[in-house]
Each structure stands twice: as structure tokens, then as C-alpha cells.
Amino acid sequence: MSSIEPYTQPLLPSRSIPRGRLSRQTARDLATINYSTEISTARVSAAGEIQQARIDAVARAGAYAMQQVALVSQMQQQLALAAPAASGDLDFIKTMTVVGIGQIVADTSRAVNR
16 A cells, blocks of 8 residues: 555444544544654655765765876876986875875765764
């Protein structure tokens, strides 16, 4: 059953409970179930949207970091060709820069997941 259906009287109603009272109580119970179902569905939907926003934030930070690492690496290679004597120092600076960028991405991920 994909939706709540209206209450109908049973073929053999109970003799101990008046019809009107049973019908009102059933309607209240069904309304309560319907309300709690809608609230639960809204909570799940909101949680999904929050997770998507977190994924987007981390993915954007990671994508930007990869672009910047590629640029730093390319620049290090070009400068090493221009000044071979400085290639060790340039490689060290590149490595430190990449580690720093990676740390920022990790910090972003931690901050988003709090």
C-alpha cells in the first residue's frame, strides 16, 4: 500500500465500543501516524541535503587543491630547467607547498564533518 487509505467500518463492528468513538479514535490515530511519517521523511530529506552540501564543500576544496598542486609542480619543473643548481631547493619548496595544501584539504574535511 503506497498511501494511507480512508477508514471504513468493518463488516462486523465490535459491540463493546460505540461506532462514533471508534471512528474518531481511529481517525486521530491515523492522523498521528501520518504526521509522524511526514516529520520523519522531512528529517531524512534534510539530512541528505546536509550531506550533499558537505560533499560539495570537500570536493570543491579538493578540486581547487589539485589544480594548484599541478600549477606548483609545473612551475617547479620550469624553474628547475632554467636554474638546474636550484632544483633541490625548488623540489623541497614544492613538496612543502603540496603538504600544506593537503593539510588544508584535510582540515576542511574535518571542519565540514563536525
